[in-house]
Amino acid sequence: MHGESRTRAARPSAILIIDSPEKNADLYYRTHFLAPDPIVFVETKEGRRLLLASDLEFGRARSQADVDRVARYALYARRVARLRKDKRRPEASEVVAAFLSDLRLRRLAVPARFPLRLADGLRALGVRLETRPDPLFPDRAVKRPFEIAAIREVVRSTEEALGAAVAAIRRARIRRGRLVSRGSPLTAEDVRGILHRALFDRGCIAERTIVAGGNQGVDPHDEGSGPLLANAPIIMDVFPRSVRTRYHADMTRTVVRGRASPRLRAMHAAVREGQEIAFARIRDGADGKAIHEAIQSHFRSEGFRTGKRGGRMEGFFHGTGHGVGLELHEAPSISGFPCVLRAGNVVTVEPGLYYRGLGGVRIEDMVLVTRRGCENLTGFPKDLEV
Amino acid sequence: MHGESRTRAARPSAILIIDSPEKNADLYYRTHFLAPDPIVFVETKEGRRLLLASDLEFGRARSQADVDRVARYALYARRVARLRKDKRRPEASEVVAAFLSDLRLRRLAVPARFPLRLADGLRALGVRLETRPDPLFPDRAVKRPFEIAAIREVVRSTEEALGAAVAAIRRARIRRGRLVSRGSPLTAEDVRGILHRALFDRGCIAERTIVAGGNQGVDPHDEGSGPLLANAPIIMDVFPRSVRTRYHADMTRTVVRGRASPRLRAMHAAVREGQEIAFARIRDGADGKAIHEAIQSHFRSEGFRTGKRGGRMEGFFHGTGHGVGLELHEAPSISGFPCVLRAGNVVTVEPGLYYRGLGGVRIEDMVLVTRRGCENLTGFPKDLEV
Numbered sequence: 051m052h053g054e055s056r057t058r059a060a061r062p063s064a065i066l067i068i069d070s071p072e073k074n075a076d077l078y079y080r081t082h083f084l085a086p087d088p089i090v091f092v093e094t095k096e097g098r099r100l101l102l103a104s105d106l107e108f109g110r111a112r113s114q115a116d117v118d119r120v121a122r123y124a125l126y127a128r129r130v131a132r133l134r135k136d137k138r139r140p141e142a143s144e145v146v147a148a149f150l151s152d153l154r155l156r157r158l159a160v161p162a163r164f165p166l167r168l169a170d171g172l173r174a175l176g177v178r179l180e181t182r183p184d185p186l187f188p189d190r191a192v193k194r195p196f197e198i199a200a201i202r203e204v205v206r207s208t209e210e211a212l213g214a215a216v217a218a219i220r221r222a223r224i225r226r227g228r229l230v231s232r233g234s235p236l237t238a239e240d241v242r243g244i245l246h247r248a249l250f251d252r253g254c255i256a257e258r259t260i261v262a263g264g265n266q267g268v269d270p271h272d273e274g275s276g277p278l279l280a281n282a283p284i285i286m287d288v289f290p291r292s293v294r295t296r297y298h299a300d301m302t303r304t305v306v307r308g309r310a311s312p313r314l315r316a317m318h319a320a321v322r323e324g325q326e327i328a329f330a331r332i333r334d335g336a337d338g339k340a341i342h343e344a345i346q347s348h349f350r351s352e353g354f355r356t357g358k359r360g361g362r363m364e365g366f367f368h369g370t371g372h373g374v375g376l377e378l379h380e381a382p383s384i385s386g387f388p389c390v391l392r393a394g395n396v397v398t399v400e401p402g403l404y405y406r407g408l409g410g411v412r413i414e415d416m417v418l419v420t421r422r423g424c425e426n427l428t429g430f431p432k433d434l435e436v
Numbered sequence: 437m438h439g440e441s442r443t444r445a446a447r448p449s450a451i452l453i454i455d456s457p458e459k460n461a462d463l464y465y466r467t468h469f470l471a472p473d474p475i476v477f478v479e480t481k482e483g484r485r486l487l488l489a490s491d492l493e494f495g496r497a498r499s500q501a502d503v504d505r506v507a508r509y510a511l512y513a514r515r516v517a518r519l520r521k522d523k524r525r526p527e528a529s530e531v532v533a534a535f536l537s538d539l540r541l542r543r544l545a546v547p548a549r550f551p552l553r554l555a556d557g558l559r560a561l562g563v564r565l566e567t568r569p570d571p572l573f574p575d576r577a578v579k580r581p582f583e584i585a586a587i588r589e590v591v592r593s594t595e596e597a598l599g600a601a602v603a604a605i606r607r608a609r610i611r612r613g614r615l616v617s618r619g620s621p622l623t624a625e626d627v628r629g630i631l632h633r634a635l636f637d638r639g640c641i642a643e644r645t646i647v648a649g650g651n652q653g654v655d656p657h658d659e660g661s662g663p664l665l666a667n668a669p670i671i672m673d674v675f676p677r678s679v680r681t682r683y684h685a686d687m688t689r690t691v692v693r694g695r696a697s698p699r700l701r702a703m704h705a706a707v708r709e710g711q712e713i714a715f716a717r718i719r720d721g722a723d724g725k726a727i728h729e730a731i732q733s734h735f736r737s738e739g740f741r742t743g744k745r746g747g748r749m750e751g752f753f754h755g756t757g758h759g760v761g762l763e764l765h766e767a768p769s770i771s772g773f774p775c776v777l778r779a780g781n782v783v784t785v786e787p788g789l790y791y792r793g794l795g796g797v798r799i800e801d802m803v804l805v806t807r808r809g810c811e812n813l814t815g816f817p818k819d820l821e822v
Contacts, residue, residue, distance in 0.1 A: 072644075073459070084644070085657065086644075086657075086764070086765070087765075105749050105753065106656060106657060106753075106754060107657060109655055109748055110655055110657055110658060139773055160552060161552075162551055162552065162553035162554075163549075163551035163552070163553070164551070164552040164553075165548055165549035165550070165551075165552070166546060166547075166548065166549070166550040166551070166552050166555045166565070166567050167548035167549070167550075167567035167569070168548075169552045169555075170567060179552070181552050181553035181556060183553070246636075247636070250632075250633070250636050255641060255643065257641065257679055258458075258470070258472075269495055269496055270492060271471065271472075271492060271493060271496055272496060293643060362495055363491050367491065367492075368492060378472070379472070379473075387525055
């Protein structure tokens with residue numbers, strides 16, 4: 051499912067976010083403050099940033115948050131409580147409304163996913179809220195140098211982890227069509243464990259990493275499980291987050307231990323060529339939809355058809371790429387919908403082909419969009435047979 | 437900040453959730469389905485559960501989700517597109533409205549944090565949405581046997597990790613008032629690393645674990661950093677999630693390497709007694725507020741005052757406990773606000789005292805509320821000096 055599409059250009063207006071900074075990348079982006087519980091953030095039209103924090107967060111917010119002022123939630127809560135007779139605990143909407151009233155803000159832009167109950171409460175108190183379509187801060191898609199450095203670092207860790215996983219697959223012996231390591235079947239879980247441990251050792255957290263062999267790989271979101279087969283593709287899609295910087299990497303390789311059939315080799319070659327088509331076209335100002343369609347058309351011309359078979363999609367039926375940063379999936383999106391790439395975007399390039407009986411092939415790199423082209427941040431080999 | 441309080445009893449009505457199951461514990465609780473991207477969930481008044489899934493999730497949803505039916509998002513999107521002349525991509529609200537119309541649902545309850553933009557879109561299309569105050573599924577606070585088993589398991593892993601951390605602190609030598617391990621200062625980061633590695637080895641993910649020595653511990657949300665001091669309290673607050681079961685543990689111990697001052701020992705004893713007050717009172721039907729106030733009053737009577745000093749809170753200024761399960765913080769909450777405990781609740785008991793100059797002391801166990809009392813799920817020692 052996709053977010054609501056953009057209906058008009060955002061006018062400058064004050065912005066209100068109420069969320070946990072640990073769960074809301076926009077909030078962290080704007081404040082560099084981390085807290086488990088919800089916090090109230092306001093950015094005025096003039097760019098002044100304010101936080102309304104509980105007593106439990108106040109001290110830390112004042113010393114750590116990259117904002118102009120931190121106010122106390124408890125102060126406004128007490129003021130609301132004083133103004134009425136019952137002893138009910140003040141609703142969050144009442145407290146926030148009192149805070150906004152102090153700031154003389156009666157009309158604010160909020161994120162598309164602003165919580166409805168708070169919105170209903172604020173609107174009932176006369177605050178006008180208008181959702182802004184995603185992305186809330188379009189600038190977030192254009193990475194600054196320190197963000198690019200953070201991404202390079204987590205990409206490097208991911209490559210090292212993939213190196214360990216590929217080495218384990220390469221070392222595996224083949225017995226009755228299955229991979230065997232030290233006398234036991236080498237499983238998807240084993241390889242996932244190798245990836246996760248290597249990432250942990252490098253300060254990264256990964257979960258639900260895809261290690262999907264054979265037909266499991268035909269469902270792009272199947273995590274994969276059980277013994278890995280020889281002579282069949284194994285998709286490894288790794289998307290860790292650096293604990294320290296909070297930036298993500300996203301990278302996929304498909305390997306075969308043993309021999310790949312000619313058809314599988316052709317699939318793999320077509321997917322690599324699909325990537326090259328994107329690399330040649332990605333640059334500041336390029337149209338994501340045109341890139342996606344060029345790859346689709348390349349697959350068609352190579353005889354790899356996309357469509358339903360037996361009620362399930364086969365071929366190339368997902369997007370070509372997406373932005374990566376504080377969120378694993380963020381703007382821009384390279385897919386069948388229009389999008390203009392900008393220098394500073396960091397996007398994945400991840401064409402794939404999936405056919406039951408053959409398995410799946412996906413290759414995913416991350417590239418930095420530049421004025422005249424792109425820089426591939428991923429240097430990991432793309433050999434099919436290992 | 438606190439959620440909106442409950443305004444009236446929830447009437448039975450159909451429920452609509454639109455969110456990523458990986459980020460929404462209610463959605464996972466009801467479907468046992470995991471996916472990174474948003475999915476549409478409907479539960480009818482009669483308890484029928486339906487999902488509306490993208491083509492990318494459809495197959496997996498059908499085989500894995502614990503629901504009665506999975507419908508295709510793309511089908512409804514095409515229907516919406518056919519009904520109009522422009523070529524705009526159908527808004528998610530239009531697609532969901534078409535799905536709800538098929539189900540003859542025009543009035544639904546949604547979670548407090550239902551995304552506003554979707555809600556505005558659905559309401560504009562005539563769908564009536566009313567937010568339900570948290571918790572959306574009050575049953576979630578009453579743990580079923582398999583949930584209790586999952587929690588016991590992650591508690592056990594947490595105790596083992598704490599065991600490794602305490603052992604490292606115990607092994608440390610004291611040099612010029614600092615802890616030293618193998619010739620280098622033993623830091624908060626080192627101890628955090630020991631905890632995280634031990635948890636990783638047990639299939640758990642932990643992040644931002646608190647290891648806060650001396651005055652750092654006075655801010656209950658300070659993660660802690662730098663060399664650890666001898667003769668001063670070190671708070672370790674560990675709250676991992678099991679990757680496999682998704683259930684959390686939450687546990688805190690405060691230790692001193694070296695000698696604790698008499699005042700610090702008295703603080704630690706008072707906090708332990710605070711826990712005992714809770715353990716003696718917790719049972720099915722008990723009032724959380726009365727428990728919290730009994731601990732407050734115990735601290736007062738022992739001479740440990742709560743209030744502001746130099747603009748910062750000192751004493752005991754957070755809640756006594758909270759539910760733990762698929763979320764780290766969930767219902768019920770044992771604090772200054774009314775709440776009735778129910779058999780099957782799993783809650784933390786975590787009184788604490790914080791004074792600048794002395795440091796912080798917090799001890800946190802997890803207990804299972806039973807008909808006639810409670811069972812402490814945590815068996816880890818509570819010695820102050822190690």
